[in-house]
Amino acid sequence: MGKTDRKLEKAVKMMNDRGLDGLIIFSRGNISVLGPSYLHYFAGVRLFGRMSAAIVTRSGDVALLVGPSWDAPRVARKTWIGDVRGTSTFPTDVTRTMKELGISGTVGLVGQKEITEEAYIAITSVAKVEPAEALIEDMAREKSPEEIEQARIAAKIADIGFEAFLEYSRPGQREYELAAEMEYAMRLAGADDIFILLSSGSHNDEMHEPMDRRMAKGDIVIGEITPIVDGLFFQLCRTVVIGRPEPVVSEKYDMLMRALNDSVAVAKPGAPAGVISKTMNKVISDAGYGKYCYPPYMRARGHGFGVGSIAPGGVIDDNTAMPLELGQVVVIHPNQYIPETGYLACGETYLVTEKGAEKLAKTETKLYTKEV
């Protein structure tokens, strides 16, 4: 039995345990850095259309509706699901398919936060629905060796993205040109999508999409370098100073490095993820910046990455109770606004192992300087 069959087997078992007559895994075609892609995980392929869904019966029959219909051949080539149907009229097709597969009663609906009225009404015209995101989350929390290898591949691509970030952070280069070079390097290395936030200036307030600004000597350039490989995000948060950094910048960055190292040291299987945030915030608070550790200045101190589950969650803060588990891929980032320096970026993505958090990227975590 292949790994994909095991997904179906697990889904059917969970549906039967919960007394569900069917399962609908809906996708709106978006992927989010702070959320799972349930249908991508289940079907093993990224869907792009505004309405697609896998429809699963409790006996294990499964059909995949793909919008736009012209994308069905690509999806059929990549998914383990044998019954792939293109759709250009999703509401009609989902009701027809549910009836054809004999689904009625109560179905689990995955993708409740995305689904629009038209699709929801169509599904509920055939069956009652219950939220079922937890079903895929539970399934996806256990990471396969292939998924862990995928994280290692993404780490290599992120390192390549960082090298471009360092090379092209230079006087005269515009922010959007810097992003272009980072994206180019990472796509060439095999990333199929990219997420880049950055900012440049002597005092940054936040990271944002690149603007027209030309970088200059003395700038602090901050960036979130995030390639996506087959649906998995991987992130490095880095700071480069163009020219010699002011002593205060080096001093504050050292403090963030201590916050990172201390929080990584407590990131072990079984520990509540919130301990990462508490440990980090203590170092920063002890340095006199306690109020800047919390909204409106800062909120998340990290988050999980994964295709079907981003456990321990999209926000790791002091209150995150979910425990860290083996195989989780987690970014830990004491990115911090500091009044004297502005926003500084510092963060790495780790794999949770029995020995603790394993840094996956090879490039060093430090304050980088660019001689000019």
Next chain:
Amino acid sequence: MQGALKNGRNVLDWINMPQVEFDSHVTGIREAMKKEMLDLLLIYGYAFDSYGDVAYVTNCITRLPRGALVALPAKGQPALFFDGSSRGIPSYRKTVSDADIIAVSDMVRDSLKYLTDRNLLQGRIGMVGLRQLMPYEQFKALKESLSSCTVTEVKSVVADRRLLKSAREQDEIRRASRILHEIFEGVREFSFPSLNEHSIQAFLYREARYAGAEDVRALVGKAVGENWYLWPAEKKAINEGQTVSLYLALEFERYWAEAARTFRVENGSLKPADQVLEQAYRESAEAVKAGETGSEVCGSIAQTLKSRGFEMLTDYGLGYGVGLSPEEPPWIAEGEDTRLIEGMTIALHLIVKNKDAGVLMKGETLLVTDAAPVVLT
């Protein structure tokens, strides 16, 4: 084909799109609101492709799979609510026209509180895009919260205005189109380190980003056995002598354009292979003129291509309007009865087959006139 984030240049260029442009959009919408006797209009946008109505009023785009809502009262400043934290407000201020900007963690709760506090939830309220785009859980909560108000759906209040592009909007689409033209000129000269779908896609993205594209969509078209497919780049080699079509759409300062070209691999480079379709494309595009319906254009093109000995492949459609959305009305398709008007912008792509040339794809962005369209790409 939506990405994880709009990674490119994010600006409001006040020379290209001054406040007076947004004022004129708002004035037009308010005139339509008056006809509908609306006291307040709620306009919703979501994610990477469906931000157009919101941007038309404010220049705001949704850069993540999140929502944005504009509340436009009959008089006074519009309010823009975006899903996100208040830390994002400074960058919104740099890229949004005159509006009150509010970060929300719960779109329905927070926006309704704002509107209630200002006594704006009164009289007749129009909705644009909420039913179609807002996640159902939120939409249901909104509907319930507005149950004591008179609420009506008025999609056309904004959509009708967006059909026809102003001179400034045409110029933005012209700029986006010029980037496409230059990329396709440049791709023939580029020496690829290794020729495969990923390396070509990476090149297209870099050139687009360098020219200021905010969002990019690229697809590769290739024959596989008897069939021909268009799909996102994969880790696949492109071999000497192979024919490959490239579809590229990009967004520049919120406005989209698209184009497609077909190349043949010769000595490791991409050489144009769609000249044989050049004349047929030009004749086909002549059908895209003011006064024709989308359906009539479709019929004319089918006739033209048949007379030129091409079989038309229709799985990927023929065309649509292009502007603040990558695909928007009017549709160039059978049964579409919207008449084209001078000043509309249309993306028209032809995918054809003949026994000598195989499958070829060619696409352009066109500006509709009373005569033959102006090719912008």
